[in-house]
Amino acid sequence: MTKSASKVRCSPVRVDSVPCTSNDAKPPRANGDLPVAKLPEPAAMNFLPVVTALLLFLVQTVAAAPQSGQSGPDAAADEHAATLGALAESLDSDFEAALPRAAELFADPEQTPELRARALIETIAAAHAASRLDIEDQAGPAYQELADTLSAGELRSKLHRAYGNLNLWRGRFDVAESLFRRAAAEHREDDTAVQADLKNSLGVALAQQGKLDEALGTMLAAFRLFEQTEAGPSANLLRNIGGLSIYLEDWDQAVEFTRLALDKTAPDDPQITGLYSNLAAALIEQDQPEEATEVLETAIAIGEAQGRPSAAVVSNLGYVVREQGRLEEALTHFRRAVAIDRAEGDTGSMAITLKNMGETLIQLGRREEADTVLQESMAAYRQADIKPKRLELYPVLVENLEQLGRYPEALAMMREYRELSEEIASADAQARVAELQGAFDLERKERELAESERERLASETRLASIEAAQTRQQHLRTLLTTGVVALALILLLLLRLLQLRTRANRLLAEKNAEIDQQHRALEESHIQLQRHSIEDELTSLGNRRFVRQLLVSALPDALVDSPALLVLIDLDRFKGINDTFGHPVGDRVLARFAETLRQVAGPDDILARWGGEEFLWLIPAARMTEAADRCRNLADRVRATEFMTGGRSLSITCSMGVAPVDLDADDPQAAFDLALKIADAALYEAKDSGRNGWAGFERRVDDPKIFEGSLDIEALVARGALARRRLEH
């Protein structure tokens, strides 16, 4: 069920000091205007708002709060019990007179913060009792100082709560909410009653700010906490929950809690008719008109017992019975309600009831009477200056005048209706335009702000992206530069190494070439030396060392394969040449003789200058039988050779001693030496026999022992070991 479906108004309680809340659940308005009815106008008569009763309950609830919050032992308070007791007594008896002393006490810096806080709490409670809520100038600074001085704990929680109450009474609901929350945060959790009271106070502060859902939730939490206590929930809390449930259109909960509140409310309590009114409203919403009628009649009876019933209750009863078709009875109740309103001077409420009454008369066909009543309603609306409600009256009034045929009056009313409509529409339109303009401006500003923020973020993103790209490029450049420099250094190093290596290689090659050259020179020197060591310089023939080396290590195969002839040659009377022609000529003769000897010798023959003018000739594979021819051949060639010197002809001769030699023996040197001795002996004989010839000894035995010891040629010949051979001239 929607709010617009609400059919009756609740208890006709007025709120003087606390703003009431509209039926549209908007924030409370600080005026005492008649509440706008929640129900459709034809049915809505004297519907006094739920909020009216609710707010009064709230105030009463808060008024009760400090008392319960101050209960219980307090050790710190005991120390100053006398002072505080005296203060409380004086505040209660004459608040005006006691206030200066109290203000002096809770503002006195010489006193302990605890005593000052308790004095302030007492003063605030007494101010409420004395309806003196204008002590902010004294209480505010003291509270701020003490809240900063006291440490968090129970006493400071009480101080928050007391000052929260003062703000609540003064209509500063947001401040009160904050203070109640601080008080709850610092309150120790094991005191359920105080917790419940704090939640109740917080619920009141929330409800007064229009935070109805949160307020109801907080109060239900307080209710559950109170249920755990011995005293249980207070009637005020139950009324508040019931009232808020009506606001929030939870009809079942509204009925439940309003009934609970009624159980805890005394019959003479001034609030009781309001409770019945609320209960009736909830029952009507639950489509229980009989029960609603019964409740309203009970409320009227209680009102009558107290002196005068509530006009709203009576009007609501009229509405309920009219809905049940009991029109005449409804008229009776409406008339009574109008009388009560008139007596109380409540013009606005009376205007609503008169409208309902007029509509009832129309239903009864009593249009003239209806017109009179509707005109009265119009006058009352004008007096109360309730234009929206008056606007709703015109169609009923005009339609009734038309039905009565009173067209000029109907026309006049229509003009008024149009003017008021335009006025209200204009005001509404202006308000709407202003609202729309504000919303538009706000939306535009928000859009511009959002756009600006988007652009800023986009710029930042772009900037960050550019910076990142620059950083990457910088890193890349650094990397590349480093790489290039490193590469260049490496290349330079490699180049330098190459140069060094090339130079080293060149030097090495030069050195190697030099060494090779030296090696070659050395080798050549060595070869030359070697050659010189075995070669006769003058004749270029081998010398004695040459022959000795052959015997030791390199005898030609031809000399080894078969016995050879050893010929020892000596130039005849060479001293005379030296003496006659000089030593150089002697040398040339020696050289020339060597050439002649080479020409005579075979290719495998071994030639050597054996010393002075003496030469050795080894003829491989030759026997003594060949010796004559060979020696003759040489002698002939020597004799035939002209050794010219200084234009003079010079001829020489030579003598030769021949001996066989077998170099395939176990000891070739010994065999050579023996053959040499024999050849030398033969040479001696050749000299001795006239020179220019040869002599030789042929061996007849092979036993080497025969030739051991000193060699006695003649004995050997005599023994037959040697056979003499001679050149025959």
Ligand SMILES: Nc1nc2c(ncn2[C@@H]2O[C@H](COP(=O)(O)OP(=O)(O)OP(=O)(O)O)[C@@H](O)[C@H]2O)c(=O)[nH]1
């Ligand atoms: N020019 C020159 N003379 C040398 C060389 N070696 C030795 N002679 C000389 O050769 C001569 C050898 O003389 P002798 O031993 O008395 O013999 P000969 O005069 O040849 O007489 P017979 O041998 O008995 O025929 C010496 O006068 C040596 O000085 C040399 O290399 N060159």
